[in-house]
Amino acid sequence: MTFEQSVFYVLAAVSIFSAVMMLLQRSPVNSALYLILNFFCLGGLYLTLNAQFIAVVHISVYAGAIMVLFVFVIMLLNLGDEKRLREHLGIRMYFGIAFSVALLAELLYILGFSSANAYVQQSPSAAEIGTVEYLGKVLFTKFLFPFEITSFLLLAAIIGAVILAKKKVVQ
Amino acid sequence: MENILQLLSNPIVSAVLMALAPLLFILPYALVTIYIEMKMAAHIQNRLAYMQTGWHGTLQPFADILKLLQKEDIIPTAASKFLFILAPYLVFVGTYSSFAVLPFSSAFIGSNIDLGIFFLIAVSSLVVVGLLMSGWASNNKWSLFGALRSAAQIVSYEIPSALAILGVVMVSGTMSTQEMTHFQDGGIGQWIIFGGNLPLWQKLSLIPFMIILFLIYLVSSMAEVNRTPFDIPEAESELVQGYNTEYSGMKFAIFYLAEYANLFLVSAVVVILFFGGWTSPFGTFLSGPVWGAFWFVTKGMLFVCLNIWLRWTLPRLRVDQLMYVSWKVLTPFALLCVLAIGLIVVM
Amino acid sequence: MHSYIPIILMVSVGILLGSVFLLLHRFLGPHRPNPEKLSTYESGMPPVRSARERFSVKYYMVAVLFILFDIEVIFLYPWAVNFRTLGLFGYVEMVLFIVILLVGYLYILKKGALRWD
Numbered sequence: 116m117t118f119e120q121s122v123f124y125v126l127a128a129v130s131i132f133s134a135v136m137m138l139l140q141r142s143p144v145n146s147a148l149y150l151i152l153n154f155f156c157l158g159g160l161y162l163t164l165n166a167q168f169i170a171v172v173h174i175s176v177y178a179g180a181i182m183v184l185f186v187f188v189i190m191l192l193n194l195g196d197e198k199r200l201r202e203h204l205g206i207r208m209y210f211g212i213a214f215s216v217a218l219l220a221e222l223l224y225i226l227g228f229s230s231a232n233a234y235v236q237q238s239p240s241a242a243e244i245g246t247v248e249y250l251g252k253v254l255f256t257k258f259l260f261p262f263e264i265t266s267f268l269l270l271a272a273i274i275g276a277v278i279l280a281k282k283k284v285v286q
Numbered sequence: 287m288e289n290i291l292q293l294l295s296n297p298i299v300s301a302v303l304m305a306l307a308p309l310l311f312i313l314p315y316a317l318v319t320i321y322i323e324m325k326m327a328a329h330i331q332n333r334l335a336y337m338q339t340g341w342h343g344t345l346q347p348f349a350d351i352l353k354l355l356q357k358e359d360i361i362p363t364a365a366s367k368f369l370f371i372l373a374p375y376l377v378f379v380g381t382y383s384s385f386a387v388l389p390f391s392s393a394f395i396g397s398n399i400d401l402g403i404f405f406l407i408a409v410s411s412l413v414v415v416g417l418l419m420s421g422w423a424s425n426n427k428w429s430l431f432g433a434l435r436s437a438a439q440i441v442s443y444e445i446p447s448a449l450a451i452l453g454v455v456m457v458s459g460t461m462s463t464q465e466m467t468h469f470q471d472g473g474i475g476q477w478i479i480f481g482g483n484l485p486l487w488q489k490l491s492l493i494p495f496m497i498i499l500f501l502i503y504l505v506s507s508m509a510e511v512n513r514t515p516f517d518i519p520e521a522e523s524e525l526v527q528g529y530n531t532e533y534s535g536m537k538f539a540i541f542y543l544a545e546y547a548n549l550f551l552v553s554a555v556v557v558i559l560f561f562g563g564w565t566s567p568f569g570t571f572l573s574g575p576v577w578g579a580f581w582f583v584t585k586g587m588l589f590v591c592l593n594i595w596l597r598w599t600l601p602r603l604r605v606d607q608l609m610y611v612s613w614k615v616l617t618p619f620a621l622l623c624v625l626a627i628g629l630i631v632v633m
Numbered sequence: 634m635h636s637y638i639p640i641i642l643m644v645s646v647g648i649l650l651g652s653v654f655l656l657l658h659r660f661l662g663p664h665r666p667n668p669e670k671l672s673t674y675e676s677g678m679p680p681v682r683s684a685r686e687r688f689s690v691k692y693y694m695v696a697v698l699f700i701l702f703d704i705e706v707i708f709l710y711p712w713a714v715n716f717r718t719l720g721l722f723g724y725v726e727m728v729l730f731i732v733i734l735l736v737g738y739l740y741i742l743k744k745g746a747l748r749w750d
Contacts, residue, residue, distance in 0.1 A: 144369065144422055151415060162637055171401050171408045172707055179411025180703050183437055184696040186418045190434070190688045246400060247461065251711030255723050263726070265708065266733040269701050273737035276697040277746045280690050305642035309650065355661045363671045364680070371655075379647035386640045397639035404710060405640075425685065426673050438692050441699040448706045456713040531674055536658035540651060606749035609695070613747045617702070618738075621731065624709070628716065632724045 123163050130156035143189045147182060154178040165245040304396050308385035311583075316546045317347040323594045330598045357535040362424065365532065369423035374533070374540040376416030381544045381551065384409045388554050389464045391564045391578030402463035403455065406555065407448055410510065413548070414440050417529050420541075424532040432528025435605065440510050442612040447506035449620035450499045453627050454559045457482050457492065467563030474567040479560040484631075491630050495623045500560045502620050507552035508593060509612070511545065515600040516608060553589035554582070561585055694746055705734055 130153050137149035154177045161170035243249055254262055321336075321344065328335030336343020361370055384406050386396035399405060414437050421433020455461055457478055458469040470477050479496050481489030509516040512528075530541045557563060562585075564578035572581075603611070673680040708730070716723050741747055 142366070144366070144419075148369065148372070148419070167399070167401055167637075168404075168711070171405055175404075175408030175411055176700070176703065176707065179408065179414065180441070180696075180700045182415050183411070183418065183441055184693070184700060186415070186422070187434075187437075187688070187692050187696045190422070190430075190685070191690060191693050192687070247404075247711050247714050251715045252718070254711055255719055255726055259726060262708070263730060263733075266705075266730045269705060270733055270737040273698070273701050273734075274740060276694065276701070277741060277744050280694045280697075280746065301639055301642055304639055305646050308643070309646065355658060356663070358663050358665065358670075359655075359658055360666070360670060362673050363668070364673045375648060375651045378651055379644055382647035382650075383640055383643045386643045396643060397636055399636045399640075422685070424673075426680075428674070430685070434688065434692055438695045442695055445699065445702045445706065448703070449709075452706065452709050452713050455710065456716065459714065459717060461710070461714060535662055536654045540654060609747060609749045613698075614742070621735075625728065625731065628724050628727065632716065632721055 119163050123160065126156045126159045126163070130160070144186065147185050147189065150185070151178050151182055154182075165241045167245050168247045168250055169245070304394075305386075307394070308382065308388070308396065311390075312382075312385070312543070312547050312550075315550060316543055317351075319546050319549070319590060319594075320347045320350070322591065323597075326591070326594050327598045330595070351539070354535055354539045359535045359537065360532075362426070362532055364425040366423045366425065369419050370532075371537070373416050373420035373423055374537045374544075376419060377413050378540050378544045378547075380409050380412035380416060381547045384551055385547070387463050388551070389467050389558065389563055390582050391575045392464075392467075393575035394579065395464050398462060398464045400460075400462050402461050403451055403466070403555070403558075404461050406551075407444070407451065411441075411444065413544075420533070421529040424529070426532050428531045429529050432531070436512055436529055439512070439516060439608060439612075442609060443506040443509035443516075443616075446502050446612060446616035446620045447510065449617065449624055450503035450506070451555075451559060453495070453499045453620070453624050454478055456624070456627050456631060457484070457496075463558050463563070466558060467565060470562040471565045473565075473569035474562070476565075477560065477562040488630055492627065495626050495630075496560065498619060499623050500556070502616050502623075503556060503559065506612070506616060507556065508596065509608070511548045511552055511593075513549070513593060513597045515596070515603050549590055549593060550586055553593065554586045556589050557582065557585040691749060698741065698746070701737075705731075 133149045133152040133156065137146045137153060140146040140149060154173065158170045158174045158178070161167075161173060238244070324335045324346070325343075327333075336346040339345040339349050361367055387399065387402045387405055389395040389398075417436050417440075418433050421429045421431075421436075424430070454466070458466045460466055460469065466478075469483055472483070474480070476483050479493075479500055481492040481496065484492070530538055533541060562581075564582040566573040566577060566581055709727070712719070712723065712727055716727070719726075
């Protein structure tokens, strides 16, 4: 087993463990904590794929910014206990179960029947593709249009956030 | 002797030594800085501060550590025990791992990754999560208020500070802290605050924007370490100790250590970004790996002292003023500077 | 990948140091808890209710805006590293991107979402 492989197995095991623990926790803050651990493992997995920039962005945005937001929301809604959360679930829970079964079937199909095994080799230029320089070069030439569209997406998000928060204030 | 050299050249052993080295800096640094801070504060306010323990109270920081070690470790019954213990770890680990990308000299850097300065931004947001955890876990009103305010403040000031760093990245063309320092090698005129290593007319037109970016970074870094005038999270007169009110003994000491380590960290980043990192101000005179470490620490400590000076001179800001400064003053100015720098460099 | 190993080591050193501190403390410090001592500190009064009450929506607003602007800044970084090679074209692209987001910023200002009172 190479070094990269052993790192992959450790990270994969920890990320599955943290994902399961996140679901099993009673207190939402504990769940959020396991989610951070999970994000870190995913960041590590990006690193094993030589995607350095993505790895650091993942940690910065998800483990940092999104987590702060989650904790704020937990406090804002005062989700002290899971019981109150469950009252709101109702029919959505059954949909959730149905979707996760579908996802599981899909994953099993990919692992068992498809040609996924043909892609286990990493591209020789992977190390170059993962750098910021390369990413910038491609993002601002080849994928220029999607990049500019992103700004509209962010604009829409800003407006949405303001409207949501303001509505709560009026109530 | 030969065995030792052989052992040192082993990659694993040298990596472990590299990982331990910043600790050997942080611990004595914290002791010295606590002393300097108390003395400076006292003299600014016309007091004497420590005089009893040792010559002019020089042994006081050691006495403080001994005292903290003998204190009882209290975990309130209302607190969430696991999170309560975990929070200081998160804060300290976040701060300590950022030291990996500080280039102490041309020969020493924990890890010379390409993303250097960007990694720093990413990890500093982890400290916020640690603070929030401590406030939530304590289940104390002061702690929770302190943590919320602290998180809101740090998060708000991260935008202008990231934009200020961006301006420097544009000028130097790299995110690696070591390369950024090499870019400024060659004396005081080559430092990025003076336009770096660019043609003369570009340098001259860059200077005003670099000075503005420097001030923006300085202000937001002060906010990010939660010190006066930005110390609303631990405003003693209204919030007791803020997020670490319930912490005692060594857990409190870890928060304290992380706070001082963070102070050096942001000062060191100012030095790397604008004041030439480990390069000597006299060009090749007094330069080299050992002098490099000397210059780096000296410049860093100068900014630490500046921080202390400002802390004991300025009054505390109100929350609304704090948000005003970050979102309505620093952010638009930083954005304008970035655009102007882009125009100058691209022309 | 390999240049990140020192960082992983430093994280472990940080955890180790914290544990050493806490263990040292366990052996050196006294341990005599009583209910009074373990109660939540509230300026000498018996604590009233839990601290985990509902919080102002302002904090949520700040966090959301932080994420959005953070993502914007992250997009600027790959550009900053090689905008010399992209030249004037790249600069105009970025000005366009920033101007669109400035519209959002002005909207926030107009709506007073950043006013803290």
